[in-house]
Each structure stands twice: as structure tokens, then as C-alpha cells.
Amino acid sequence: MAKAMVVDDSRAVRLILRRTLEKHGYQVYEAGHGKEALAVLDQHPDVRLMLVDWNMPEMNGLELVRAVRSDPERARIVLMMVTTETEIEQMVRALAAGANEYVMKPFTEEVITDKLRLLGVIS
Amino acid sequence: MIGTEQGKATGGKEISAENFAFLQQQVYRESGIVLEPGKQYLVEARLAPIARQHGLASVNELCNLLRAVSNDGLRRRVVEAMTTNETQFFREPAQYEALRTTLLGELLAARRSPRPLTCWSAAASTGQEAYSLAMLAAEMGLAANDCDILGTDLAEAVLERARAGRYSQLEVNRGLPAAYLVKYFTRQGLEWILKEEIRRRVRFQRHDLRDSARHLGPFDLVFCRNVLIYFDHETKRRILQLVREAMYPGGYLLLGAVETILDLDHLFERRRVGQAIVYRAR
Known part of the structure; x- marks a missing residue:
């Protein structure tokens, strides 16, 4: 079963996001901030998809994206930001840091699945 | 919507069976489109705003007004609201991938003389399909005058929106790659505005799919997606024939994922490109 991680400080x-990913056959791990996400990745290095919020305590989403991309062994993880940040400059920063896609909150389930389909990580 | 306050649900009485039948008849007569039973929710969603604008309490009252007075403007607005095609950027990405990897290159190479590639988004609605193609062409390095894109729709109201190239956050969130969003759009408050360099690649005009499209073409590439499903079998056949008449031999027709060319194998040849099914004009 393919593995994914949802990183957001909101449990809701x-x-x-977990339910959406599970519908498409993913086993899903959760983390409440960037540092926790990196710890989960150390335990489960076979995670292939991460949905990442921007504004979180401890380590924010942009820092997390940079941290993941700084490790060549994690280059193939698909990273999608899901955030309330809607400024173009922020999007450009996230993409430049190595995010593969970007979704603005609020979102619908279709928004998430359309983007995941675009990324080729669900069929 | 997730991650924000839920919008208020719209209130109002449900449409009566008699009024639904009346609207079915009106829509069929004006557009040839069949409103299937069970689409009552769609009627409520699309017509409640029009009812409100006319100071009416419900869609039932709007139907009463349509029966009582001869008002072509209002009737047309109602039909347009009911027949608007839902659309989004890069819907069915496999088809765009087929265009990018294979079809556009083939079509460019097959031209007998130096002329622009001619493309038609036949149920353009608010323009996302035509603009997706325009962005793809730009990404592939095609100049604006190498690729002529026409978007048509029955409804003038959606064409106005298409020409404006202004979209809500939800609309740009759906299916549009973030890399294209930051490259080809600017943000103005809650709206996202397509840059002129993409907007000028597409023309929009009104066209009824049941009429001949020869004068609009001929086309190398036709998108006719998720619109045939609204017509009855005979009308579908007729529309596909008219589309074929407006195409170059060897051009490609793209249909929605659940649509087929019916029994018109003498007009189109089915072909698989990657994950996409496309139809080549014979």
C-alpha cells in the first residue's frame, strides 16, 4: 500500500485530507508540524506523497519542504502545499523550494483529487 | 468548502413536477438539450438567483412568470442558466498530456502549407478549456499566431465571462497547475486574472452546436467534451456529423471521458494516446 503523510496543525x-487519501488507497500518517513530519519520515522513509500546510508551530511548511528537498534520498517524494497563503509571491517561493503543487484553502475534495491526478499520484 | 465558514444554504420551496416538466420543454425547444428527471436540484441551484433578481420567492414563481408573460430576454436567461456547461482548467489531464506529447506535434507536422493550427473549444462555457490549450501552446513555444483558438457556446452570458478571463479562487484551484497559475495570472483581491498574453490567443463567439460550423473552421483540433451527454441520441449523431464537416481530415476530436462517437466509425477513427482516447477524423 502506498504511503502518504498529512502535515497540518489542524486536526480537522x-x-x-486523510479520508480523501484513504479513498484512493493510501496508508496515511499524520503530523502536526514540520519537525514531527521529519520524525515520521525517519520512521517511514517509504512515504511517497506529502500534503503540507504552511503556517504551523515548531517548523513551518516552507521550512519542511526545504528540509525534505535538501536530502537527495527524499527527492522523489511528491510535495503538495495546502495552505491559506494565497499570495503569488508565496506560491513562487514554495515552488522554488521544491513543492510540486499548491492548493489554496478553502478547498473542496475535488480540488485535492484533481491536483493529485495532475501529479499522477492517484488514478 | 473545507477550511472556511460554510456558505449559507439557499432556502426556498422545491420545484413542482409540473414546473419541472415545463422547464424541460422550454430548454429542449430552445437548445435541444434534454433535462433528465432527477435534475431538480440543478434547476433550483441555477434558477434561484434569477428568481431572486426578479423579486420572486421561488423557482415556481419564476415558472409562473414565464408562462404568464412573453419575455424573450428572461426565457433566454433561464435556458442559458440551465444549459451552462460545468468546466475547469485542464479537465482530464491525460488528454492534455496526449496533446503535449503527441498530437500537437503531429498536427503541426501534417500541415501542407504554413498556416496556424486551428483549434475549437465547442462548448467553451467560461473559457477554461480554451485557455488551458492556450497555456499549453505557450508552454510548447508556439507563438500566438501559430495556434488559432476559438471558443464557442450557446450562452452569451458565459462567453462574456470567458472573454474577461477573470476567475475565482475556487476556479483556479481546480486542475490548474500552480506553476501556470503563478506564470499566467495576476491576483486582484479575490479574483485571478488571466494575463493578456494568454487571453489574446483565444477568440470567443456564440454558436449553437446544432447548426453547421463549416464557416468557423476547418479545424485541426476540436474539444467537444461533456456536452453531448445533454442531447438525445439523434441530436448527438447530428452534432458529431456537423463537427466532422468542420474538421480537416486527420484532425483530432476530443470527447468527454464517458462520451463516444456512437456508430459513426466511418467519420472518426478511435485512437489511444497514453491514457487518453482521441478520435481522428477520416
């Missing part, structure tokens, strides 16, 4: 958002 994590739950919604």
Missing part, C-alpha cells in the same frame, strides 16, 4: 483538516 488532517482528518479530511
Whole structure:
């Protein structure tokens, strides 16, 4: 079973994203901030998809994206930001840091699945 | 919507069976589109705003008004609201991938003389399909005058929106790669505005799919997606024939994922490109 991780400090958002991913056959891990996410990755290096919020305590989403991309062994993880940040400059920063896609909150389930389909990580 | 306050649900009485039948008849007569039973929710969603604008309490009252007075403007607005095609950027990405990897290159190479590639988004609605193609062409390095893109729709109201190239956050969130969003759009408050360099690649005009499209073409590439499903079998056949008449031999027709060319194998040849099914004009 393919593995994914949802990183968001809101439990409600994590739950919604988890359910969406589970519908598409993913086993889903959760983390409430960037540092926790890196710890989960150390335990489960076979995670292939991460949905990442921007504004979180401890380590924010942009820092997490940079941290993941700084490790060549994690280059193939698909990273999608899911965030309330809607400024173009922020999107450009996230993409430049190595995020593969970007979703603005609020979102619907279709928004998430359309983007995941675009990334080729669900069929 | 997730991650924000839920929008208020719209209230109002449900549409009566008699009024639904009346609307079915009106829509069929004006557009040839069949409103299937069970689409009552769609009627409520699309017509409640029009009812409100006319100071009416419900869609039932709107139907009463349509029966009582001869108002072509209002009737047309109602039909347009009911027949608007839902759309999004890069819907069915496999088809765009087929265009990018294979079809556009083949079509460019097959031209007998130096002329622009001609493309038609036949149920353009608010323009996302035509603009997706325009962005793809730009990404592939095609100049604006190498690729002529026409978007048509029955409804003038959606064409106005298409021409404006202004979209809500939800609309740009759906299916549009973030890399294209930051490259080809600017943000103005809650709206996202397509840059002129993409907007000028597409023309929009009104066209009824049941009429001949020869004068609009001929086309190398036709998108006719998720619109045939609204017509009855005979009308579908007729529309596909008219589309074929407006195409170059060897051009490609793209249909929605659940749509087929019916029994018109003498007009189109089915072909698989990657994950996409496309139809080549014979």
C-alpha cells in the first residue's frame, strides 16, 4: 500500500485530507508540524506523497519542504502545499523550494483529487 | 468548502413536477438539450438567483412568470442558466498530456502549407478549456499566431465571462497547475486574472452546436467534451456529423471521458494516446 503523510496543525483538516487519501488507497500518517513530519519520515522513509500546510508551530511548511528537498534520498517524494497563503509571491517561493503543487484553502475534495491526478499520484 | 465558514444554504420551496416538466420543454425547444428527471436540484441551484433578481420567492414563481408573460430576454436567461456547461482548467489531464506529447506535434507536422493550427473549444462555457490549450501552446513555444483558438457556446452570458478571463479562487484551484497559475495570472483581491498574453490567443463567439460550423473552421483540433451527454441520441449523431464537416481530415476530436462517437466509425477513427482516447477524423 502506498504511503502518504498529512502535515497540518489542524486536526480537522488532517482528518479530511486523510479520508480523501484513504479513498484512493493510501496508508496515511499524520503530523502536526514540520519537525514531527521529519520524525515520521525517519520512521517511514517509504512515504511517497506529502500534503503540507504552511503556517504551523515548531517548523513551518516552507521550512519542511526545504528540509525534505535538501536530502537527495527524499527527492522523489511528491510535495503538495495546502495552505491559506494565497499570495503569488508565496506560491513562487514554495515552488522554488521544491513543492510540486499548491492548493489554496478553502478547498473542496475535488480540488485535492484533481491536483493529485495532475501529479499522477492517484488514478 | 473545507477550511472556511460554510456558505449559507439557499432556502426556498422545491420545484413542482409540473414546473419541472415545463422547464424541460422550454430548454429542449430552445437548445435541444434534454433535462433528465432527477435534475431538480440543478434547476433550483441555477434558477434561484434569477428568481431572486426578479423579486420572486421561488423557482415556481419564476415558472409562473414565464408562462404568464412573453419575455424573450428572461426565457433566454433561464435556458442559458440551465444549459451552462460545468468546466475547469485542464479537465482530464491525460488528454492534455496526449496533446503535449503527441498530437500537437503531429498536427503541426501534417500541415501542407504554413498556416496556424486551428483549434475549437465547442462548448467553451467560461473559457477554461480554451485557455488551458492556450497555456499549453505557450508552454510548447508556439507563438500566438501559430495556434488559432476559438471558443464557442450557446450562452452569451458565459462567453462574456470567458472573454474577461477573470476567475475565482475556487476556479483556479481546480486542475490548474500552480506553476501556470503563478506564470499566467495576476491576483486582484479575490479574483485571478488571466494575463493578456494568454487571453489574446483565444477568440470567443456564440454558436449553437446544432447548426453547421463549416464557416468557423476547418479545424485541426476540436474539444467537444461533456456536452453531448445533454442531447438525445439523434441530436448527438447530428452534432458529431456537423463537427466532422468542420474538421480537416486527420484532425483530432476530443470527447468527454464517458462520451463516444456512437456508430459513426466511418467519420472518426478511435485512437489511444497514453491514457487518453482521441478520435481522428477520416
